[in-house]
Each structure stands twice: as C-alpha cells, then as structure tokens.
Amino acid sequence: MSPVLERRPQSSTVMRVIAPVIAALAATLITLVLLALSGKAPMEGFYALFLAPLATPSGWAQVLVKSAPLALIGAGLVVAFRARVWNIGAQGQYIAGAVAGSVLVIYRPEITGGWVLPVILLLGAVGGMVYAAVPAWLAIRFNANVILSTLMLDYVALAGLHYLTFGPWRNPANFGFPGSVSFPASASLPLLWPGTQVDLGVLLAFFAPLLVWGLLRFSLFGYQVRVSLSEAASVYAGFSRARMVWQSLLLSGGLAGLAGILQVAGPIGQLQTDISSDLGFAGIIVAYLAQLNPLGVMPAALLVGLFYVGSANAQITLGLSAALGELLQGILLLALLAANVLVHYRLRWRQA
C-alpha cells in the first residue's frame, strides 16, 4: 500500500474549513514535542509563542502593527496569483514605494499642510506601480518570465535603497551614519491608539482586503481575473492576456508600494537601510495561507503577525532562541499550506 493524492472532481467545501484546523492541531503537536525535546516546558513555550501576545491590549496592538503591511501586500498578491501572474517582486515594489514616498520629505523636509500626507501615500503607491510596470512591460514586449524578472528586480531595489540611505539621502546631521532625516509630523501617519504604534496606516491596510474582495466579486476586472484561472476559458472569452498581466502587476505593485511608504511614514519614521522589506516575501505566504481568497487575507496576516510578536515574546519570557521560535512557526506555516492541498486533492491508498 502506498499513499497517493487524487484530484477531487470538485474542491471540497468541508475541507476548505477544516483543513486549517487539522493543520493547527498537527503543528501544535509537533511544536509541543520539539519544545519538550529542547528542554523547555512545552505548554509554557506554546503559550509564550502563540497566546501570550493576545493576552494584553498592547500585545494586540503589536500584532495589528505587524500584520498591517502583510494584509496590504497579501491582498494585492491574491489578485496577481489568481490571474496566474507570478509576482515574486513584492519586496522590490515595497522598497520602490518607500523610496518614492520619501522623495518629498528628503528634498522638502520643511513642508507642512494637510495635503502632504495624502500626496506622500500616493507617491508611494505610484512608486510600487511603476516598479511593477517594468516586469509587466518585459513580459508583454519580450515574453520575459515574470517570476525571474520580479525576483531579480528585488535585488536591484535593495541595492538602490542601500545606495540612497548610505549616499545622497543620508541625513547630513547624522555623523555619516546611514538613514534619511526623520519624517516631520506633517508627513507622519497620525496615531489612532495612543501609547502604541497603531496608526492610520493600520486602518488603511485592513481595508485593502475588503476592497480587493469587492473588486474581484463585482467588477468586470474581477470577473476577468476569476476566468484567468483557466487559460482556455480566458482565451475563449476573448480577454486580453496582456491587459491582465498589466493590471494585476500594477495593482499588486501599487499595494506593496503603499505598504512600504506606510511603514516609513508610520512605525519606522525614516527611510533607512532596513525597512523590513522581507515582508514582501512573507506576503506571498499570507496570500497562500488565505487560499487566494481576499477575505482570508486578514486572518492570515494576523496569524503571521502574531508569529513575529510571539517569537520575541518567547525569547523575553522563556529564553527560547530566535531560531527555535522561527522553526516552530515555519512548521505551523508548512502544515497549514500542506493541509490546503486537501481542499483540492484527497488521500487514497493504492496497492503497491
């Protein structure tokens, strides 16, 4: 007897709901065993990693702050991946947004006025879109592979950010240390929850999955995206593939760019070399955890955000090493993604 995966004629609605539960249980079990093997009290470790952050209001605030950019990036990637446009370049688009949105502050640090913040956010979104337009153009004009071009452009963006923060955009009053001037109040997102880092950006970010859901559900564009799942169907319907590549890259790039500037004008407060651009990759995980469903993006982002906060918490309260915390979270993510396979496939035992 050997196990085989057999495609279901129809994806299973039951499994769609219980797959995450199975995964969570399996991962919990593995986590407890690993914690015990590493000499930590399993239940305490589990509590510190996954539950303690949710036990206090400030913990919730932290989780919300960490999840917000993931929700934005993830919502955009859901559209791209549904349209079979493999945008792996959210990291680069996030950086492009952070950089483009910072231009105004760098060159006119004295600006004030209510128009400043909206313009900065707009610049950020446009920066992400422009950066995503490059692989779109390459794909349409030269049939370049989107996976490769978006991924490679990530490194170009990182190098560019390095150059700017160490070079021309360096704060001259900083003794030659890297990083731009701090964003003035007029260019910073207002706090919504005093005493925490929860600002307007968090609210905006959590609107994005809802907007994307509405877009996919009610617009012609959304219909085209849904049809794009099958190449034959979309050719038959007469939809332009080029248009789909353009639109989905611009949308996902724009949202990633917005996420970038929301971090810089929000919790981080300046353009610096490290702006958590690896969130661009975590956004891919969020999109798949959400089963490419915009409404699933919010819980998926919250879960990954919880991981970030829980990992630090376990180090503080239990002395759990950063590596072990990340390992356990990786196991949970892997289990969740693996369980998603059961939505479309069933496990059968076949005679060897």
Add this chain to the structure above:
Amino acid sequence: MNTRRDFLKKAAGLSALGALGVTPLPSLAAGGYYTIPLKKPLKVGFVYIDPVGNIGWSYQHELGRRYMDKKLAGLVESTYVENVSDARVEGVLRQLVDTGHQLIFTTSFSYMNPTLKVARMYPQVIFEQATGFKLAPNMGNYNGRFYEPQYLTGLVAGAMTKSNKIGFILPFPIPEVYRVVDAFTIGLHEVNPKASVSTVWVNTWYDPAKEREAAQTLVASGVDVIATHTDSPAPMQVAEAHGIYAIAQDSNQIKYGPRAQLTGVIDHWGPYYVETARRVLEGHWRAEATWGGLKSGMVELAPLNPAIPQEVVDLVNTRKAQIEAGSFEIFKGPLYGQDGALKVPAGKALDDKTLLGLQWFVKGVQGKAS
C-alpha cells in the same frame, strides 16, 4: 580594580537596604541623578542585532550580560532578544517594557532612533544604547574606542607582513570604520612605512559567505595579513587555510586560526553592565555618553601570537601603557589624506568630537572611501 571591588561590596549591601529609591515617579534627584520607582529584582533587557552564536559582536554583549548576572546575582534578573532587525526593534522594546524591564541595553548603532522614541514614551524605564550619540534624560549611550587596540594591531601587522600588503574587510562607511582603519594604518606605518592597506566593502556586519569571498579576493591580490571590522570568523578561517595572518575582531578567534591569529580587538562589556545596573539600583544613574578605551577595559588587545618578535611585543606594550596613561595620541599630525593632502598639521591631534564624525582615510589606504 579597586573601584570594581568597592562596588561589589556596595552591591552586596544593597539587598539589605531594602526599600531603596522608592519614589512614586521618575525624577531628577540631587546631583543630576535620574531615579525611577524600582521593582526588585531589577529586570534588565538586552537587544542584539544578530544571533548570539559563539563569536562576534552580539556574543560579546551576551558574555557581558552573563557577567552582570553573576556579579549581581539576586539583585538583577536579565533576558535578551537576539536577531532583531532595525525595523523590528521598536516593537521589541515595547515588549520588554510591557514585561516589566526597567533597564534596557540596545546594542546596535541602528537602534538609536527607535530607542530614543521609546525612551521618551516610557520615562519610568532607563535605556542605554551602544555606539550611538543621542541622549535623553532616561537614555545614555556607550561605546568602545576600538581604534585604540586596532592601532596596536597595526604595529604588529607592520612587523609581520612580508608582501607589505594588508587587506581590510569593511562593513559600512561610518565614522567607526574610518577610525579603526586609520588607526590601524597609522600603527602599520609607524613600523613599516612601505606597507599599504587594501580595502573591500561588504556592506554587512555579518555574512560569512560574503566575508569569505572578500578575504579570498584579498588573498589573491597578494595580502599576507587580513583585518576585518565584520563579525564572522570567515576571514580568520581563510587566513588559516592560506597560511597567512589575520587580526581577530570582537572576540578571540584563536580556535578558528590557531596559527593565523596575530592578535585582535576584543570587546569587554561586562564591567560596564555591572556598573550601570549598580547605579540604577542605587539611584546614582544619569544619562551620560561613555566612550571607553583600553584604560577602561571596555576594549582589549587579544593575546599576541608567539611568532611576533620580542622587540615588537615590547613596542606594543609600551604604546599600550602610554595610551592607557593618556601620554600618547594616535591621531596626531602630521596626518595625510588618501590624496596626500595634509589633513592634520604636525603638533596637532584630532579631538573626540572630530573623531566621532571622522569620514576620511589616511594616506596608504587603498580603495574608495565611501
């Protein structure tokens, strides 16, 4: 040594004092001391930029933390968070405050602005930030004068090189890096005016693969001593494998280069952590900028390789004693820039303020100063 022992006596007496420094609000007491309503034991948090591992920058801070735990057992309770990227640090600091930590050490330059931001929000917590320059009523900073031992390693390198070519692996173009490279080169030229320093920027504090590649490039270009301001043991291992010499950075790396390690720069934070925690406990802490050199013990010279000739050992020991006594200036004129232009005239020396913002290489350093 006397002061350290005195303070241990005091620390032992502290627990007996009981309700010490119990004021309802943080306040500036007489003598400019900043006191906070203390909870016992004092919970101390440390934030590290990379994984602790068993060598390098964060490892040395971790050794300091353990030293403090041992010396102040019963009075303090400490914890650390490792591998905290710049963008994440503010959240981690808030978590440390939320879990009752009242003294927090943040050990990367890049943590300066987030530390300041959080310090302003939590006046009942005292912050100490390594290698930055900003201060607040409840935020001090501290740093080592790494350039002092690095000048001494330059003396050694100058005596030991045969090819007259030294390689230096550099992380980021910040003043600290210019200081150590310049001090090293000044020492190098004191012993061997013909030697030159080739530089490679790797744009990372810790990346074994990149550091290895940089070291191999330097070896291929003919250097026979490698120095670095990065944290991994890769350069030392490359030197060992090629039968040349290397200068250790942050930690003693003798197990990675038993034959190759000439000497090195070692960070030693323990006494400072003990002293700072003691001041907080006694209500004698105030926000200060500390820049400790060889004399303070915050930086040390690693043991000298037995292959080094005795007269060089003597010179190193003489200079070390002079630096500790304050009778020797490393950055004294005449000093020339890379292009040969006179930067510091004879009879003058760079003061601390200039050194803190230093942005140029001295003559004899090859490679672009960016």
